[in-house]
Amino acid sequence: MPPAVPSPILRRRRLGTELRRLREAAGLTGDQVIERIGWASASKLSRLENGRSRPDPDDVAVLLALYGADAELQTDLLTIAREAGDVRGWRKSYPVMTQQQLGWAEIEAGCAEIREYNPVLVPGLLQTPGYARLRIVSADRAAETAGDPQAGEGPETEVRARLARQSLLDRVDGPRYTAVLEEAALGERAGPVEVRREQLAKLCELAMLPNVTLRLLQRTTVIGEFYLPPTAFSLYRFADPQDPETLAIEGGFIDVMSHDANTVNHYKVVFEWLCSAALSATDTVSWLFEETGRLTGTATPSTAAHGAAAAPAQRRPSGRLTER
Secondary structure, X not given: OOOOOOOHHHHXXXXXXXXXXXHHHOOOOHHHHHHHHOOOOOHHHHHHHOOOOOOOHHHHHHHHHHHOOOHHHHHHHHHXXXXXXXXXXXXXXXXXXXXXXXXXXXXXOOEEEEEEEOOOOOOHHHOOHHHHHHHHXXXXXXXXXXXXXXXXXXXXXXXXXXXXXXXXXXXXXXXXXXXXXXXXXXXXXHOOXXXXXXXXXXXXXXXXXXXXXXXXXXXXXXXXXXXXXXXXXXXXXXXXXXXXXXXXXXXXXXXXXXXXXXXXXXXXXXXXXXXXXXOXXXXXXXXXXHHHHHHHOOXXXXXXXXXXXXXXXXXXXXXXXXXX
16 A cells, blocks of 8 residues: 655655755855865755755755754754655555556655546546556557557556555545546546446445545536636645645646646636536536446436435445455
């Protein structure tokens, strides 16, 4: 099961932000710092402050002493520096991981809240193996056609890595998770009936978790003054309030991360608009059960609604899934 602590990558970003803040508070330029501590490379400090290199706690201790950090802050930041260097130990917490999935796992670790929207897909943390496999294989085919030499390498490993990330939601101390789903992501273009039926059943199951909220945007729903979200995005808020909120914009073949508060706030507003336009969490669960029954051919709307209401009582108090 993934660790409940931030990933080393996130720790590096936090450490870099703190080191830069302390340097500026001390009234020192990067060149002045390099000169005073005698480092041979001017880029070493830049890489530390930008979170691009694995920090040496001894180097961090030298910087903290130069900046005049108090004893308590030094202890906290040296702990963060050690966590930032333990990449191998952190990755061992996952049974399987790929480079593509690692980036998402790193940012999800240590989250207190995750909010996601995708106009065409079910978000990765909610996908079944069948749905995920279709998405990965179809994307690989597009990459192969484009001449990507890494395309088509180990789709099953990629599926298992995506499933390893999903246990984050099933954890007792897991983050609060909210997703706005598009009805189109579950329609006929998403896959064969059996894949869609399995995905719908999975969403019904996940919606019963106490930390998970799902909201559905139906095809005919109008958002505000006919606003159209231009892209898929995710918002991350971390357990440590000093770690900056993060925005991830998913573009299919390229992804963008931002910690800029102004940019993050724009997407937070859009997410609130999406939630306001979407079905309520209760109505979404009823829709999911009804649609699952329709594809199964064994349930009516009335029994689906009854199942949605009864399902919470059938779950264990811990909120953990009985089967993944």
